[in-house]
Amino acid sequence: MPKEKFELNEREVWDGNYAASQAMRQAQVDVMAAYPITPSTPIVENYGSYVANGYVDGEFVMVESEHAAMSACVGASAAGGRVATATSSQGFALMVEVLYQASGMRLPIVLNVVNRALASPLNVRGDHSDMYLGRDSGWIQLDAYNAQEAYDLALCAFRIGENHSVRLPVMVHQDGFVTSHTAQNVYPLSDEEAYNFVGDFKPVDDMLDFSRPVTYGAQTEEDWHFEHKAKQHKALMDSRKVIDEVFAEFKKLSGREYKRVESYMMEDAEVAIVALGTTVETARVAAMELREKEGIKAGVVSPRVFRPFPFDLIRDALENVKAVGVMDRSSPGGAMGALFNEVSAALYTTPNRPLVSNYIYGLGGRDCSVEDLKEVFRDQKANADAGHITTPIQQFSGLRGPKLGFFETKRS
Amino acid sequence: MPQDLKLKAAQKRGIHQLGGDELVGWDEVTQGVILTSFEGDASDIAHKKAEERNYSDFNSYTATVAPWRVIKPVFNRDICIDCQNCWVWCPDSSIISRDKQMLGIDYDHCKGCEVCSQVCPTNPKSLLMFSEYEELDVALSQWPEKKKKEKK
Numbered sequence: 106m107p108k109e110k111f112e113l114n115e116r117e118v119w120d121g122n123y124a125a126s127q128a129m130r131q132a133q134v135d136v137m138a139a140y141p142i143t144p145s146t147p148i149v150e151n152y153g154s155y156v157a158n159g160y161v162d163g164e165f166v167m168v169e170s171e172h173a174a175m176s177a178c179v180g181a182s183a184a185g186g187r188v189a190t191a192t193s194s195q196g197f198a199l200m201v202e203v204l205y206q207a208s209g210m211r212l213p214i215v216l217n218v219v220n221r222a223l224a225s226p227l228n229v230r231g232d233h234s235d236m237y238l239g240r241d242s243g244w245i246q247l248d249a250y251n252a253q254e255a256y257d258l259a260l261c262a263f264r265i266g267e268n269h270s271v272r273l274p275v276m277v278h279q280d281g282f283v284t285s286h287t288a289q290n291v292y293p294l295s296d297e298e299a300y301n302f303v304g305d306f307k308p309v310d311d312m313l314d315f316s317r318p319v320t321y322g323a324q325t326e327e328d329w330h331f332e333h334k335a336k337q338h339k340a341l342m343d344s345r346k347v348i349d350e351v352f353a354e355f356k357k358l359s360g361r362e363y364k365r366v367e368s369y370m371m372e373d374a375e376v377a378i379v380a381l382g383t384t385v386e387t388a389r390v391a392a393m394e395l396r397e398k399e400g401i402k403a404g405v406v407s408p409r410v411f412r413p414f415p416f417d418l419i420r421d422a423l424e425n426v427k428a429v430g431v432m433d434r435s436s437p438g439g440a441m442g443a444l445f446n447e448v449s450a451a452l453y454t455t456p457n458r459p460l461v462s463n464y465i466y467g468l469g470g471r472d473c474s475v476e477d478l479k480e481v482f483r484d485q486k487a488n489a490d491a492g493h494i495t496t497p498i499q500q501f502s503g504l505r506g507p508k509l510g511f512f513e514t515k516r517s
Numbered sequence: 518m519p520q521d522l523k524l525k526a527a528q529k530r531g532i533h534q535l536g537g538d539e540l541v542g543w544d545e546v547t548q549g550v551i552l553t554s555f556e557g558d559a560s561d562i563a564h565k566k567a568e569e570r571n572y573s574d575f576n577s578y579t580a581t582v583a584p585w586r587v588i589k590p591v592f593n594r595d596i597c598i599d600c601q602n603c604w605v606w607c608p609d610s611s612i613i614s615r616d617k618q619m620l621g622i623d624y625d626h627c628k629g630c631e632v633c634s635q636v637c638p639t640n641p642k643s644l645l646m647f648s649e650y651e652e653l654d655v656a657l658s659q660w661p662e663k664k665k666k667e668k669k
Binding site: 209210211212272309310315316317318319320321322323325328329331332333335336337339340 | 540541542543544546548549550551552553554555558559560575
């Protein structure tokens, strides 16, 4: 137990980084191995100060790189401790090799990812390149749109990942600077409420159990590898039920409700935007204003859980609209945006098959305004009225220079 | 006999190829590919000799990892002085020695690296490399004579 009691007010003014670090303190993380990188540095820095000042009974491990940070987290988690860290961008990229190790070994590490662009050119601002880089890594990925959610979801992350039927690592994403460095009202739980919600860490196959020595990191070739990967994928898919249960329990405790897919003004929506991160809140403002001033029945759908991808709930949320604009905040590298592809695949299995178009936007922290998103909604309205996509299927929003877009709809 | 110690384990559960012959489905593999080294409680195994431990089938002790060996060391008991040099240097714990007496080679784990033969100090050597396919008694019948020191 920690020596010192941290004083908390019912309402605090915290940025996303501070909110996440408070969740790490309240969960009483045993080991945090970390290497600092903008914009996520304050999360691990604050945890270090909580350890030094007696607010956490844990270990802060200084390492030489993010690869080493996640490696040390894997070791500490396999040893049987509650483990968390944070990173962004290039640091995340350096961790990638070990992310796959962590999920393959079914270690419930919590990684706070403060989303930032990937070089080159070097950029410290927020986009979703790093989040997308982790999408096949076998981790659960939760997405916070503001500081309160970064705090709430970090607490939920421990509960979800450490559940013995899940046993998977969890990323909690927040947007670099816009969330991580913007002070907002945050209503924290008391230390007792938060810890009781997260619960004591109950190890599985821990290496410090000397009565039952275990091997981690076995090699499997073509005769075994496929079965292990399939089992891991099944666990990730099955975690949906546990995520729903944890969100329901968190609502009872805090009054704040989370769903694997969040819907805003979707009851009668004719057109919709699908987005992630802080863009969701901007899109909600745009939808509300368009309904009031231009009579466009606009709504917003946003995955709260990016992995496991909510294929079923996305379909349920969007199947009755006419046109959907899917926002991808990552350079797609010669393809359609990842979120567009996944949303399109889900909607292809509906009878109505809404028109879906793709917007690449906000790279390297480029601002995405309410007006930008109103334009996306207006495009969708035009598509809905015309009955086909009237623009290139992939467009760039907020880009200087001549309009950039790719592919047209095939029409007979 | 040199292989006695390994045969004990082999009789118990059978020496098998790593990965095993029993290929089970995805629903039966262990979570996280995490494998137990021993059957049952292993709290008091530290002081036990390998052949007394209850290794699991996942432990490489009960599995052969030597099928790719092309040359093998052959041990000549008549010349060995039990200096334990080979036991110290073997990188795969494949020299079987008990009470400081050299008993033989663990061919289920030896990779044929030749280190034991290189570090053997006797004249002629007590460990020499032969083709994997050479019979042990044939190999022993071909053992070289003691080399005489050349006078300077």
